[in-house]
Amino acid sequence: MVNSYFTQRHIIRHNFLLRCLSIFSIVLVVCLFSRQASGQELFVYTEPASNMPAKSIGIRASNWFMNGPGDPSLNYRFIPEVMWGANKNLMLHTEGFFSNTNQSGKTGQSFHGEGLGLYGKYRFYTSDQVYRHFRLAGFGRISTNNSRIQQEQIDINGYNAGYQFGMIATQLLHKQAISSSISFVQALDNGNKHPFPSGSPDKAIQASLSTGRLLLPRNYTGYNQTNFNVMLELLGEHLVSSNKAYLDIAPAIQFIFNSQTRLDFGYRRELYSNMTRMSQNGFMIRIEHLLFNVL
């Protein structure tokens, strides 16, 4: 009886997944053929293959409010980030991970630092034409984390210590931005005597597919107009040497003020998963400011 219950849930999840994928595909196709709006590649949950301007510095603060069936209490993560455009092809980020998960793993009132991350992206190919481009970049990330590992999901951007490297391809085509990335992630033991659980897969392949669209302004007259963008992203992970995977959908809206300050509101939700996850659904609010010609 238990078996048939889980099979039913499995089938329901699959149907939901298929429905979401078809809606996503329709949206994508509509966007591709639409010539009205301009595209945007400043994605909320992923990085595009493009770079920051050389010698500029960006400051970012991301606030994640997540929970899940495995942990209904609210998990709050705060990730401040400093980004530097070293030259026109290379950018480097450093980020800090703070959360309200206490050391035994249960979310609570304590808010503390859990780790640091370093991220680098190198754009190695670019083909520019007026209003369109195709870019390819490679990226890598290394993170520390001292929280207790309570889920099979591997995420080195706030939960696991480890390293990651991958590639991003971004196309701006007929004013529509589409981006895709693939990467390999290796989880390591977390700090503070929290090793990676033995027997659990510690390697993963992550992939993403993102699309973005500029809704406002309809015509550019200057730099002080507020830009309003809409994004839709698919984020997935497969644990190597296992049959465990998840697929999440993440719509987002974005405001850009004075062509320098950015405000993102995103919602991430699991579409399908057969691995244990603690806080996979929820909102993200981010503010970012770009300083030109600094270093």
Add this chain to the structure above:
Amino acid sequence: MKNIFIALLAIIGITIFHPVVRAQSNTENTGISRVSLTASGLTCSMCSKAIFKSLSKIQAVDKVDADVQNSIFLITFKKDNRIVLEELRKAVQDAGFSVASFRVDVLFKDEEIATGIDLMVSGNRFSFPNIQKQKVSGLKTLQIIDKGYLSDKDRAKYNSQVTGNTFHAAEVIYHVVLTQS
């Protein structure tokens, strides 16, 4: 004796093989009045602002007028400042983008232009790969056809014309065509 002979040979050699450079008169010089640059690879205003800031930072630049919608930047220069056109291209590339079109508005004062005659204008060396010998006066627009200054698609029609001049390898030579506008 041997040294004098070598020196004489060198002088003769330079005189023969040195492309003719039109000297600049002191006052009322032919000079660059404005640059009109179209950037490519961008759609959003944040990207455009990055280019705007990058161009504005250049010492010789007085004002940058940005047409955000069409990615066109009109650049005017400060008086008595050394204009280096290459810096404008580098500024666009440092911002993360490319130059699709680079036009230089030049105020000509009775200049004779021809293929094989390099023209120094505001400290920048121009070469006309394929032009009928003519006298020019007044405001004319030159389009740079070198790689990095024109989209590859538009460069294709000029490929047969650009001969390349490697004599002054250390100095940048801008190969240009006189536009009709």
